[in-house]
Amino acid sequence: MIDLIFLEDDPILGAELTEFLTEIGYRVTFVTTLAEFDAAFEPGRQRLAVIDVGLPDGCGLSVIQRLRQSGDRLGVVVFSARSTTLDKIEGLGIGADHYLGKGCDLAELSATLEALCRRLELTNNDAPWRLELGPRRLFLPDGTAVSLSQQDLLVLRCLMEAPGESISRRQIIQALGGDYMSYDQRRLDTQMRRLRRKVLESGGQALPVNTVRNSGYCFYAETQVRA
Template sequence: MAQVILLEDEPVLREELTEFLQAQGHRVTVSSTVAEFMRVFKPREHQVAVLDRGLPDGDGLDLILRMRSNGLRLGIIMLTARAGMQDKVDGLIGGADHYIPKTADLSELAATIAALARRLDVQEQPRWLLQASPRQLTPPGQAPITLSAQDYLVLKTLALGGESVSREAIVLALGADYFDYDMRRLDTQMRRLRRKVHEACGLELPVSTLRAVGYSFHAPIEVRP
């Protein structure tokens, strides 16, 4: 878990990234302009910054140069649509620790933040716990949440499936025929699971939808019998 400050001016992407990072267990401060970033940035608290480059009131690279000139111990990730090699070189020379194009999968962003957190000695992120007997999901620091058999099968498939789990894999785990299965049922299942977890403990279920692919459980999770 890390204290992350996000600077992104595009509203939809900003919301998506915020939800993703919170689902990872990070505490997130959000900003949409350089000016707003400077107002909410707390050098003694924030550990990782995720910055866009092209912003309404400036260039994210100039902001990095300003922070580095002050000697801040901060992990900086530049997440930008400028994906050219020279742009990447400029970003890394300018002080970014990592330079990620916006076309990259969110799992790359998750792994990069985890790597920076380890380097900065940020406390390890607590694990979720999925158990078969009794069937329950235990969020970090929270009471167990009772699961139906279908809930458990879906979560187990996600927990063991790595960074990307296809819809087909989930449907097959449920014992259904993929070609006859109504995908709206799976969408409803995921919405219900997210709602169940949020209502039980106030946390977001760390499951991201991968467009045209399936889903991903983007947090450490342990599966027990």
């Protein structure tokens, strides 16, 4: 996983976004103040940062300024309620790579981080997630095997044969042998929740599947599919 440090003073929002960032494939260190950031930041290990501006002990832009003055190549995304044009100009001028308002869709945050990873040539060196069709098993990167139902297998095959791509609900339902127009899509949502829970409880890792709002799902980690 790529390590990311997340600075946000709102504990509820911070917990929600930490969960989201973890679900889309990052190893997150969550801090709430500038002092906690300085104590937790490890140059060379954490290569991405998501930083709020308004903090109880100062301004998040001061962190970015210090990082840039030290020559650190950390990829930085400002994620702030202060999102006027002047705010963005100031943040980008100090050295942020991207500046997003907190009202943006989380899919935009995800896409921004992915683009930043590509530009900085950051790669995930974890072993791939492996799906074995015959035995109906999912192997996690650490080698843990999770037994699957036939429905689980069909959903994962649909997603894992096209890692990094958004797979529509229609495609998944058709892979399950259902008719999209008459299929109760709540069944698909329930199955995805059960599948995520099964993988987490069996292997201790979150299934790397991102929900694409109003569209479908995306398996965002490296995969192998074997007969």
